[in-house]
Amino acid sequence: MTSEDCLIVAKAELRMARQLILDEIRDYPTPISGCDAQYNHLIGLRGSVSDALSALEAPRFVATPRTPDPTAGVESR
Template sequence: MDDYLECLDIARQELKLAQAALRRDMAEYPTPIAGCDEQFNHLLDQIERVRSALAALDAPHFVPTPRKLTTGKGIESR
């Protein structure tokens, strides 16, 4: 279990480093920014992907478990 938690911590740290680098790139991006600026839109996309990944690591997930443990009797989850 410790290895798993350590891996999650490393993933969070790496994503936070990526987030900081993307924010730095956004802050240094030249103005004016046109609505069709492909590089700027790519940065926005990458920022959202990193944000979503961090949120996914911290989100609780429901994992249904079988209520009836007899093989072939079906699975009931409430």
């Protein structure tokens, strides 16, 4: 298994986790009080999973001598 395969699996697992959390939130019994620790925990998990998925899907800038920062543009020679 390659690192790319692992990333594909990780993204799929995070998407599945996000959907399961969304299902739990949707099916949570109402009324929901603002101090409901279990519901608030689900909301926090939803954010954490979404952040992790976004981090894996976002392009990552890697500085090089020719492009020391993201705004440096591409040097052609």
